[in-house]
Amino acid sequence: MQRTRAHSAALASGIALLMGATALVTPAIALAQAAPQEGVVQRILVTGNERIEQSTILSYLPIQPGDSVGPAKIDLALKALFRTDLFSDVKVGLVNGDLTINVVENPIINKVVFEGNSGLKEDKLRDEVSVRPRGIFTKAKVQTDVQRIIELYRRSGRISATVTPKIVELPQKRVDLIFEINEGPKSGVLRVNFLGNKEFSDNDLRDVVVTEQTSLLKFFSSNANYDPDRLEYDKEQLRKHYRNRGFYDFRVISAVAELAPDKNGFVVTYTLDEGPQYKFGKISVETTLKKLDKDLLLQLVPIHTGDLYEDEKIESSTDSLTFAAGAAGFASVDVRPRYTPNRETKTVDVTFEVNEGPRVYVNRIDIVGNTQTLDYVIRRELNLVEGDAYNRALVDRSKNNIKSLGFFKDVDIKEIPTAVPDRTDLQVKVEEQPTGELSFSAGYSSVDQLVLDLGVTQRNFRGRGQDVRARVSVGSLRQQVDLSFTEPRFLGRNLRAGVDVYSYKYDFSQYSAYQSKSLGMNLRLGFPLTLNSSMSTRYVLRSDEVDIDSSYCDPAAPLVSLSLCAQRGSYVTSLVGYGLRLDRRNDPIRPTRGFYADLNQDLAGLGGDVNYLKTEADAAWFHGFNKDFVLSVTGSAGYVSGWNGDTIRINDRFYKGGNSFRGFETAGIGPRDTSYSRSDALGGRAYAIGSLDLTIPTFLPEQYGIKAGLFTDFGTVGMLDDKDKICIVTRTADTTTNTHACAAGQRDPDIYDNLALRASAGLSISWKSPMGPIRFDFSQVLAKETYDKTETFRFSTATKF
Numbered sequence: 001m002q003r004t005r006a007h008s009a010a011l012a013s014g015i016a017l018l019m020g021a022t023a024l025v026t027p028a029i030a031l032a033q034a035a036p037q038e039g040v041v042q043r044i045l046v047t048g049n050e051r052i053e054q055s056t057i058l059s060y061l062p063i064q065p066g067d068s069v070g071p072a073k074i075d076l077a078l079k080a081l082f083r084t085d086l087f088s089d090v091k092v093g094l095v096n097g098d099l100t101i102n103v104v105e106n107p108i109i110n111k112v113v114f115e116g117n118s119g120l121k122e123d124k125l126r127d128e129v130s131v132r133p134r135g136i137f138t139k140a141k142v143q144t145d146v147q148r149i150i151e152l153y154r155r156s157g158r159i160s161a162t163v164t165p166k167i168v169e170l171p172q173k174r175v176d177l178i179f180e181i182n183e184g185p186k187s188g189v190l191r192v193n194f195l196g197n198k199e200f201s202d203n204d205l206r207d208v209v210v211t212e213q214t215s216l217l218k219f220f221s222s223n224a225n226y227d228p229d230r231l232e233y234d235k236e237q238l239r240k241h242y243r244n245r246g247f248y249d250f251r252v253i254s255a256v257a258e259l260a261p262d263k264n265g266f267v268v269t270y271t272l273d274e275g276p277q278y279k280f281g282k283i284s285v286e287t288t289l290k291k292l293d294k295d296l297l298l299q300l301v302p303i304h305t306g307d308l309y310e311d312e313k314i315e316s317s318t319d320s321l322t323f324a325a326g327a328a329g330f331a332s333v334d335v336r337p338r339y340t341p342n343r344e345t346k347t348v349d350v351t352f353e354v355n356e357g358p359r360v361y362v363n364r365i366d367i368v369g370n371t372q373t374l375d376y377v378i379r380r381e382l383n384l385v386e387g388d389a390y391n392r393a394l395v396d397r398s399k400n401n402i403k404s405l406g407f408f409k410d411v412d413i414k415e416i417p418t419a420v421p422d423r424t425d426l427q428v429k430v431e432e433q434p435t436g437e438l439s440f441s442a443g444y445s446s447v448d449q450l451v452l453d454l455g456v457t458q459r460n461f462r463g464r465g466q467d468v469r470a471r472v473s474v475g476s477l478r479q480q481v482d483l484s485f486t487e488p489r490f491l492g493r494n495l496r497a498g499v500d501v502y503s504y505k506y507d508f509s510q511y512s513a514y515q516s517k518s519l520g521m522n523l524r525l526g527f528p529l530t531l532n533s534s535m536s537t538r539y540v541l542r543s544d545e546v547d548i549d550s551s552y553c554d555p556a557a558p559l560v561s562l563s564l565c566a567q568r569g570s571y572v573t574s575l576v577g578y579g580l581r582l583d584r585r586n587d588p589i590r591p592t593r594g595f596y597a598d599l600n601q602d603l604a605g606l607g608g609d610v611n612y613l614k615t616e617a618d619a620a621w622f623h624g625f626n627k628d629f630v631l632s633v634t635g636s637a638g639y640v641s642g643w644n645g646d647t648i649r650i651n652d653r654f655y656k657g658g659n660s661f662r663g664f665e666t667a668g669i670g671p672r673d674t675s676y677s678r679s680d681a682l683g684g685r686a687y688a689i690g691s692l693d694l695t696i697p698t699f700l701p702e703q704y705g706i707k708a709g710l711f712t713d714f715g716t717v718g719m720l721d722d723k724d725k726i727c728i729v730t731r732t733a734d735t736t737t738n739t740h741a742c743a744a745g746q747r748d749p750d751i752y753d754n755l756a757l758r759a760s761a762g763l764s765i766s767w768k769s770p771m772g773p774i775r776f777d778f779s780q781v782l783a784k785e786t787y788d789k790t791e792t793f794r795f796s797t798a799t800k801f
Contacts, residue, residue: 038068038069038070038071038094039068039069039094039097040066040067040068040069040097041063041064041065041066041067041068041069041094041097041098041099042065042097042098043065043097043098043099044058044061044063044065044098044099044101045098045099045100045101046058046101046102046103047100047101047102047103048102048103048104048105049103049105050105050173051105051108051173052086052103052105057081057101057103060080060081060084061077061080061081061101062076062077062080063077063099069094069099074092074093074094074099077092077101078090078092081101081103085106085136085138085140085141086103086105086106086136087103087104087105087106088104088105088106088138089103089104090102090103090104091103105173106136106137106138107137107167107169107173107174107175108134108135108136108137108173108174108175109131109132109133109134109135109136109137109174109175109176109177110133110170110174110175110176111133111176111177112126112129112131112132112133112176112177112179113176113177113178113179114126114178114179114181115178115179115180115181116180116181116182116183117181117183118183119153119156119158119183119186120152120153120156120183124152125149125152125179128145128148128149128152129145129148129149129179130144130145130148131145131177137167137175137177142165142177143165145165145179146163146165146179149161149163149179149181150162150163153181153183153184154227154228156186158183158184158185158186158187159184159187159226159266160184160185160187161181161182161183161184162181162182162184163179163180163181163182164179164180164182165177165178165179165180166178166179166180187226187259187265187266188226188265188266189211189212189213189226189265189266189267189268190213190260190265190266190267191213191267191268192206192209192211192212192213192268192270193267193268193269193270194269194270194271194272195269195270195271195272196253196271196272196273196274197272197274198274198627199245199247199274199277199626199627200241200627201627203705203768204590205238205241205270208237208238208241209234209237209238209270210230210233210234210237211226211227211230211231211234211268226257226265226266226268228257231255231257231268232255234255234270235252235255235270238250238252238270238272239251239252240311242272242274243309243310243311244310244311244312244586244587245277245308245310245586245592246277246278246279246308246309246310247274247275247276247277247278247309248275248278248309248339248341248348249273249275249276249278249341250272250273250274250275251272251273251275252270252271252272252273253271253272253273254269254270254271255268255269255270255271256268256269256271257269276343276346277308277309277346278308278309278341278346278347278348279305279306279307279308279309279346279347279348280303280304280305280306280307280308280309280313280347280348280350281305281340281342281345281347281348281349281350282305282349282350283298283301283303283304283305283349283350283351284298284349284350284351284352285297285298285301285321285351285352285354286351286352286353286354287353287354287355288355288356289325289333289354289355289356292324292325292354294354297321297324297352297354300317300320300321300324301317301320301321301352302316302317302320303317303350308586308593309348310586314337314350316531317337317352318335318337318352319397321333321335321352321354322335322391322394325354332356332357332358332359332360332389332390332391333354333355333356333357333391334353334354334355334356334357334392335352335353335354336352336353336355337350337351337352337353338350338351338352338353358422359389359422360389360390360422360423360424361387361388361389361390361422361423361424362384362385362386362387362388362389362390362423362424362425362426363386363418363420363423363424363425364386364425364426365379365382365385365386365425365426365427365428366416366425366426366427366428367379367428367430368427368428368429368430369429369430369431369432370430370432370463371432372432372460372463373407373408373430373432373460373463373465374463374464377405377407377460377463377464377465378402378428378430380489380492381398381401381402381405382398382401382402382428383395383397383398383401384398390415390424395413395426398413398428399411399412399413402428402430405460405465406435406459407430407432407433407435407459407460407465408430408431408432408433409431409432409433410430410431411428411429411430411431412428412429412430413426413427413428413429414426414427414429415427435458435459435460436456436457436458436459438455438456438457452473452474452475453471453472453473453474454471454472454473455469455470455471455472456469456470456471457469457470465488465489466485466486466487466488467484467485467486467488467498468484468485468486469482469483469484469485470482470483470484476507477506477507477508478504478505478506478507479504479505480502480503480504480505481502481503482500482501482502483500483501483502484498484499484500484501485498485499486498486524490525494527494528495525495526495527496524496525496526496527497523497524497525497526498522498523498524498525499521499522499523499524500521500522500524501520501521502518502519502520502521502522503517503518503519504516504517504518505517505518506651508667508681509549511655511665511666511667511680511681512564512650512667512680512681512682512683513548513549513552513560513564513678513680514546514547514548514564514567514568514650514651515546515547515548516544516545516546516547516651517544517545517547518542518543518544518545519542519543520540520541520542520543520573521540521541521542522538522539522540523538523539523540524536524537524538525537525538529580532582532583532584533580533581533582533583534580534581535578535579535580535581536578536579536581537576537577537578537579538576538577538578538579538602539575539576539577540573540574540575540576540577540602541572541573541574541608542572542573542574543570543571543572543573544570544571544572544573544649544651545569545570546567546568546569546570546649546650546651547568548560548564548565548567548568552565553565553568555729558675558676559676559678560673560675560676560678560680561673561675561676561680561728561748561750561751562727562728562729563673563724563725563726563727563728563748563751564650564673564680564682566728567649567650571608571609571610571649572607572608572609572610573604573608573609573610573652574604574605574606574607574608575602575603575604575605575606575608576602576603576606577600577601577602577603577614578600578601579598579599579600579601580598580599580600581596581597581598582596582597583596584596585622591622591632592622592623592624592630593622593623593624594621594622595619595620595621595622596619596620597617597618597619598616598617598618598619599615599616599617600615600616600617601613601614601615601616602614605643605644605646610642610646610649610652611642611643611644611645611646612640612641612642612643612646612648612652613640613641613643614638614639614640614652615638615639615640616636616637616638617636617637617638618634618635618636618637619634619635619636620632620633620634620635621633621634628695628696628697629694629695629696629697630694630695631692631693631694632691632692632693632694633690633691633692634690634691634693635688635689635690635691636687636688636689636690637686637687637688637689638654638686638687639685639686640652640653640654640685640686641685642721647721647723647724648685648721650682650683651683653682653683653684653685654670654683654684654685654686654687654717655667655670655681655683655717656668656669656670656687656689656715656717657669657670657789658794659794660689661689661713661715661758661760662711662713662760662762662764662777662779662794663713663760663761663762663779663780663781663790663791663792664758664760664781664784664788664789664790664791665789665790665791667681667683667789668681668788668789668790668791669716669717669758669784669785669788669789670682670683670684670687670717670718670753671683671684671717671718671719671720671751671752671753672751672752672753672787672788673748673750673751674738674750674751674752674787675737675739675748675750675751676737676738676739677737677738677739679787679789681789682720682724682751682753683717684717684718684719684720684753685718685719685720685721686717686718686719686755687715687716687717687718688715688716689713689714689715689716689717690713690714690715691711691712691713691714692711692712693709693710693711693764694709694710694711695707695708695709696708696709696710704767705767705768705769706765706766706767706768707765707766707767708763708764708765708766709763709764709766710761710762710763710764711761711762711763711764712759712760712761712762712782713759713760713761714757714758714759714760714783715757715758715759716755716756716757716758717755717758718753718754718755718756719753719755720751720753724751725747725748725751725753726745726746726747726748727742727743727744727745727746727747727748728744729744730742730743730744752785752787754785756783756785757783758781758783758784758785758788759781759782759783760779760780760781760782761779761780761782762777762778762779762780763777763778764776764777764778765778774795775795776793776794776795777793777794777795778792778793779791779792779793779794780792
């Protein structure tokens with residue numbers, strides 16, 4: 001009597017040599033039963049084995065001579081042999097005390113071949129599959145690898161890719177395994193649509209989600225290919241976007257991708273339920289810990305009743321309370337916000353429950369998945385080390401710290417239980433992503449005309465987290481080359497140090513008759529002060545050269561004032577400076593609430609040829625009335641003064657106009673030399689400029705991507721040094737050149753300088769065109785001086801590809 005389990009005829013016909021290769025057919029394994037006889041095993045006989053020793057096969061059997069066996073035990077032996085993956089067929093039977101084991105061995109893989117792959121390199125495919133040369137061939141492993149390859153292609157945007165495994169039989173039970181790949185076309189995203197959105201336009205939300213619409217300008221972007229997994233990430237991004245803008249009830253009803261009729265791409269549609277906008281209601285803190293004062297903890301919560309509801313503020317408050325409890329001696333604390341929405345008043349009451357959690361300590365921290373990034377680069381972003389008390393908030397913050405590096409596609413930190421109840425291991429699992437970039441951009445404007453930029457960036461140089469950049473920019477006004485290196489953790493501390501080497505050439509001849517060349521080096525050091533503020537320090541060593549066409553400066557027949565010609569020459573600047581920044585905006589790209597403020601100071605004169613102190617400050621405040629009307633108030637001011645008897649050279653002064661003061665040309669306002677029929681901007685030592693901007697609805701379909709805003713700019717530029725207003729030589733009036741008489745040592749009547757108020761107002765229109773963002777400014781000057789240079793229209797555009 002025998003009990004058999006064999007491949008069906010489909011497998012027998014599948015593994016055959018047909019023209020050098022045959023299709024691998026998934027067989028069905030049948031177990032033929034003929035009611036095996038029960039009895040005592042006298043002998044065990046093995047047949048059919050070629051490579052595998054009999055002793056090896058016997059070692060897998062749960063049966064020994066002398067054992068009493070029946071159908072259940074024989075079935076157990078059959079399954080034990082199949083679990084080894086060594087055999088394609090096994091028959092087990094008991095006949096007159098002889099237990100017969102007849103096996104058909106699985107072949108050995110001679111080599112693994114990929115055919116038809118052009119979109120993915122062979123190395124990447126080999127890393128993905130589990131089968132290897134000299135490994136055991138099993139149909140289960142091959143089918144699993146087929147699915148892995150298809151998934152790899154799906155993630156690269158080829159949703160219709162197919163993989164057919166085939167084998168070529170060789171002597172001595174060996175086979176060549178061939179994966180025939182039909183990659184198919186890339187499945188692009190033809191359109192990203194949103195339904196149910198009222199507060200934010202489709203264009204606004206397209207900037208929130210990662211999935212991008214396919215276009216000629218995005219042929220290098222992997223996000224413009226359809227990936228089902230990316231839709232889940234997009235749903236989370238949309239939730240964060242809305243929940244951080246007051247929409248507590250927001251939910252994504254569905255995210256559907258439909259294949260176009262011609263199968264050339266997908267149309268992705270997100271159906272949203274925005275719900276009403278909420279504000280924070282009553283904020284309170286409750287705790288059972290006697291050492292903690294809940295009133296004091298409440299003062300640490302950065303939320304006030306009436307503020308717009310934001311999830312980020314809840315997270316920030318949770319972190320603040322966790323650290324406060326830790327400072328009070330509670331290494332393990334559980335902070336849980338409890339929400340009570342009031343839909344009639346559109347408010348959300350939040351109660352933070354602060355309680356001591358069970359003390360669990362970190363035993364070991366393992367980092368896996370980092371094939372390029374060194375371990376210590378990841379470990380230094382962790383807010384806890386081995387031996388620390390486990391803290392969920394610190395783990396979450398560590399996860400965000402690692403994500404913010406931008407080196408990894410995915411980051412996950414999970415607990416691994418240990419044999420000791422109060423100890424846990426942490427596994428930090430990361431998935432690397434490319435960190436090198438090659439960028440090429442082109443732009444055109446009514447001032448700069450064509451501008452070309454070429455840049456190379458590596459944000460994780462040698463896997464050490466270092467940032468290396470190189471950039472070349474060529475335009476009608478400027479040509480520059482920049483090289484920079486940044487170490488994010490200088491000396492192992494939270495110090496961001498860097499060095500820049502650059503060469504600039506600015507041609508201001510159409511504005512101020514001079515050209516400037518600079519060759520320099522910057523040393524930088526920055527560090528955070530608080531969660532929303534930071535400080536930076538710098539040292540700059542720069543060689544500058546100011547050049548004016550010699551034909552302009554002929555003393556016998558000058559074409560510009562000789563005081564301007566006196567600025568020619570080379571000199572060295574050596575300065576130290578610092579910057580302070582406070583940023584409380586609710587969104588760094590499209591803020592609708594909050595403000596930011598910057599202060600920068602530079603002191604030149606620690607060596608070098610020039611001595612000055614330069615101070616600049618700028619700030620902005622934002623208030624959104626609704627999605628169409630957002631008011632922004634911005635202001636900036638600067639002042640530079642010489643010391644040790646120095647005056648300010650022409651290329652160290654402030655030039656305003658153009659994009660910095662709409663309605664006026666570049667360098668169109670401020671001190672000016674009108675000698676000899678020219679009108680040369682001289683720049684000022686001080687400026688103060690304010691702007692009011694209000695976005696307004698265009699009443700055009702959102703898919704056009706056109707936005708508009710009203711603006712007014714107002715301010716002043718001026719304050720030349722007295723020395724720069726004096727005639728160098730005596731000259732007589734000349735009506736042919738409009739030059740006034742001037743005695744040496746007296747004030748030059750052709751040099752104008754005052755701090756009169758200038759103002760303009762107008763309309764700005766921006767368009768997200770297929771070629772990139774375009775901006776049009778229509779301006780009307782409200783206040784100016786007679787020597788200012790004005791303009792009523794300006795446009796600019798730039799795109800990257």
